Amino acid sequence: MTERIPYVVVGAGAMGLATTWQLARRGHRVVALERFERGHTRGASHGATRNFNNAYAAAHYLDLLTLARTEWDELSRVTGEPLLRLHGLVTHGDDAVVAGVHDALVARGERAEVLAAPDAARRWSGMRFTGDALFTPEAGVVRAAAALEALERGARRHAADVRFGHRVVALDEGGDGVTLTVEAGDERHDLVAETVVVTAGAWSRGILPPSFPLPRLTVTEESPAHFTPIAADPVWPSFNHLLPPERYPANVYGMPTPGEGVKVGFHLVGPVVDPDARSFRPVPAQAAQLRGYVAEWFPGLDPDSAEPISCTYTSTDSQDFILDRRGRIVVGAGFSGHGFKFTPAVGAVLADLATDDTARAAAPFRLL
Template sequence: MARHEVDVVVVGGGGMGSAAAWRLAGGGAEVVLLERFEEGHVRGASHGASRIFRVSYTEPVYIGLAQEAERSWRELEDASGVSLLTVTGGVDHGRTADLGLLAEAVEAAGAPGEWLAPEEAAERWPGLRYDGRVLFHPAGGRLHADDAVSALQAQAARLGAVVRHRTPVTAIVVRGDDAVEVRAGEDVYHAKRVVVAAGAWAGKLLGGLVPLPPLRVTQEQPAYFAPLGEAAWPSFVHHLDDASLAAAGYPSGVYGLGTPGEGVKAGFHGTGPVVDPDERDFLPEPAQGRALREYARAWLPGVDADAFTPISCTYTTTPTSDFVLDRVGPVVVAAGFSGHGFKFVPAVGRILAGLALTGERPDARFALDRPPVVA
């Protein structure tokens, strides 16, 4: 059995864990990053060619994190020489009160959007059909997830971190407030801190160690649709109220974005079947696939609704859809990113490094002991 002494072990080499390793190594910590699967694997939530970047949230804390993340993505691009964030503009449309709340929140945060008539939006982006009011955000865009994870790990390694793939962690044992043991096969790592950013495996690794909220792991199934032309695509979110959802038979609102080389990505949000991450079949659920194609026929005139490639990914969702970013003793927790976390990756990395190195805590809404939301 090999024994290793380090300052911090990061468990999980997706976006969040890789960003934590980058920031920890940049802060002078001796870091090892342990990822259970091979480089570039598709079993988690940080793979693929596209994720939406947007600042359009109603909660100021998320707007602020997105603004920080935008600056940090550019910092990572400068350091790595890799283009990661492409600005395309983003639109929110629909007939719900959410749009007015979005507009008020981003304006208050100094990132105002622009109201467009549906006809004006259709002239700019004819691939979309618009439902009611359209709120345009010029800062919206697209992140390349695979390239981002690779860049984060490369920069972490450049700063001294050790990155190990195909290294599943089998146990985490707390030995004291500043001592934790992480076991991975024949290797045992002794550290002052462990950062657990294990995605769908968070519950399996952290159960009994920290008071996690219920984490719902689902297998989501967006799809790439073949575009019918060369028109530009913004990132988009279609907000649908309960009556509209019931009338159309859709399980949720829809998000999407153009993805060069793949097509136009579109998907429902957080509506897939509950799965065990170790027992996934990666197979599309037929009813949701049909509903998504029907949506494309009705609302995406710029794609061929019958020419599509299903995608399989996981969501790990908390009851409030807020993240868990907290620390108990030597254990730092990053969990429950609820299908909307990737845009925040470098900002979350900074938070996790702060929790590990100085104990600095983020907004209370990310705490493990946040009071439950009463409906």
């Protein structure tokens, strides 16, 4: 017999689990289907930490970040798991951007301080600065692995059904619902949902119907690395380094990760890949560039200590997220590279879209 369910979430990484939690805590019956096993490393949600980076000037991201902070705190209260570590964020490398972000944050009542390069170097001796540095103390990291566990626990506490090892192989919208064909082990069965939320990351295009107006999503394999601090006592903030394109392949981000070192990575430089046929290894030339960057800019790190990490980015051309609905299908996509910090807020927006067909996300997140 075909199972009928009000809400089905396809993809139970960070965004899918957040949407499942938000739907379940509102009293809705929801099933989340995840193709892989719990804690897998094939997508973009694994790993110990992500930057909780508030260095944005655009209102739609700052609005989403405000909601995210509230929802992270709520999830922490519900599960008893502290999920944010707010040791502060330093953004530097482009004085005009630093000033613009500072002004946008201060206008919203956020704490933000601009330091001259010598003052920044004295405060963070493991880093080198040549221009102004913006310090935002109410930023830091999200404990990413702990967040996934908390979201799943929170969702299950409200009777959500999260099914790992369940792959959606077909999705067809009809007049009375959306039919999903699901493979689990050696068996195949159908579910019919009133509304489906697709949060499948790199696999989104392959799941959605061909007619769905999804913009181009580019999947890349990125290879940041953890580097070992030379001294045991330097203070490490999270950081954004805005770099000149004539010298470096991209801007740099990073954060301290207890027990693993300091994570450093170029943003969006990896090769385009098939998510089912990745090497899980860094491109040698890019690894060499990253080593050279660390040697130049981080006197507090051993540049020869790199422990590479492999993850995917799934990005729109604009690098803005997709949060929208067509018919009975809601889509959340294009988060990779800067989405994790917004996770519970994205879940709230997608839950709004799923339960209210008049709801709308901010204009830059909508489908054309």
